[in-house]
Amino acid sequence: ADVMVPFAVHVDFQSGALTPDPVILRRSHADLAGYFVNESDAPGEDEMYAVHEIRVPATNNNLLSSTTVLQPGTVGGEYFMTKGHFHATRDRAEIYLTLSGQGLLVMALEDGTTQTKEMRPGIVNYVPGHWAHRSVNTGDVPLVFYAVYIGDAGYDYATIADQGFPVIVVEGEDGPEVVPNPRY
């Protein structure tokens, strides 16, 4: 079997930057078109979030990990959020550690059961297998978190792209409100 050489990566807790040499994936507002219930504001090419991933092979003996940097803002009253996904290998678990900012982690089973947990610096969120997960930035600065997942977890975006999560997170008079998704 291949034996890897140990390595270290520096994580900047404010910016989410990894040094050296991350794989960076960027998602613009246009990439999220169709994800928000009310999209009267035209989606542009502005960045909504970036994922900086440490390079290791995506196999079940490795741990993949990444930072996500999710910008603040709203679309039609809904806070900026990640697309959200089930893992392609459904039973693969994941850990999120929030580094800066604040938000909500929305999770759902395929039967519509929902859980919502706070994200703030120092909180570790454990996402068991079978739970779809989406991060929502409810603050006014970037939400930055570090995620660790089994290398062969993979991504299934289609289910969420089609029907969304059972709940959405909207800006209310006294802050964020978790309300039923009218399109679910």
Ligand code: PAN
């Ligand atoms: C995270 C997410 C990342 C971006 O690394 O992939 O926050 O969210 P979407 O993938 O839903 O666009 C993770 O959950 N990996 O498994």
Ligand code: ZN
């Ligand atoms: Zn995941």
